[in-house]
Amino acid sequence: MNNSSPPCRWRSVNWLLLLLQWALGAHFLWMGISKALDPVTFLKLLRQYELTHNYILLNGIAATLPWLEALCGLLLLTGIALRGTALVCLAMLIPFTLVVVAHARGLSTQLHIPFCAVRFNCGCGAGEVWICRKILENSVQMILTGIIIWRPGGRRAVPPATEISGPVQNPKPDSLKEG
């Protein structure tokens, strides 16, 4: 048995993670570009959260966040600086999810409706969303970024050839082939 090669199920897991990483990258790229192309709308949506009264900071967030998001998407897709990128994604996802939840709680109280019945445009790039679905979506993304950061071999975007095609079974040395 070759101890350096992962078992078949690990190869499957690696492939699954790779697909999820690509899906996450495509999602970030799409959301980032959709916001970057219309920064005014994103600025207006950010304003609803009352994050800051400093307009320079607010403008800065609205102007840079979508591009940063798109870059992270691109890096996740290409597998460059994978762990650092996942860390940046996580650093964007956690505070953003918290403010979205806080805003939704406010709307729930204000409108006297159940929390999961809250639907609004959170500025996520996908228009109006149901809050509970958004929380679920963001949670999955956070778990994925966490896995990318902490999984063994997480620096690699694509599993090496030995992991894809399976281990080479005890190749004979050249000197033995002739005889």
Added chain:
Amino acid sequence: MIKPILIEGFLVALVGLTLALGANAISPRGLSLSRNYFPESSEPTKGAGGGRNQPSLQPSHPDGTNGVRDRLLAKGLQIADALAAKAAFDDPLRLQGLVIFIDARGDEAYAGGHIPGSLQLDYYHPEKYLPIVLPACTVAQRIIVYCNGGECEDSEFSALMLRDAGVAAEKIFVFGGGIVEWRQREWPVATGSSDGAANPGP
């Protein structure tokens, strides 16, 4: 293990932010970082009494837009309800450029449908439009500014911007119902992009 990840993350963020600032600077849709897009003004409009001299443009009855009205009044802005806006539209003075409509929305929204003859003033990118709008405002006796209505505040901000640019406040009115209410009433709507010229429309 943690330290390299942190360093890598820091570098990704640094490169990303640098690229983002560059992209924002060269993008025609980019934001101006130093501009306060949402001025909070509770200062009464100068010459607000002048507005009272034109009672046709003051709200005379509740029409379900009290929230909008309160918000506008809090900013010291004069208000035109839908009937007043329509009266201004039908006023023969409009054909002489003495009554003008200003659409405070972006290119796409303007092209999708606007009050015929309105001048476009994209509040977030006004540089292109002010050279046309300001002279027209100087000549005009009444200026009706609108956007989508409801929660849309771009018409209010545009009105404040015009006031700050030197347009007499008593001439400026915000049509709170905006294009949405105008459409709901099935009043005329023109489509197409702004050609920069004041076309009075039908």
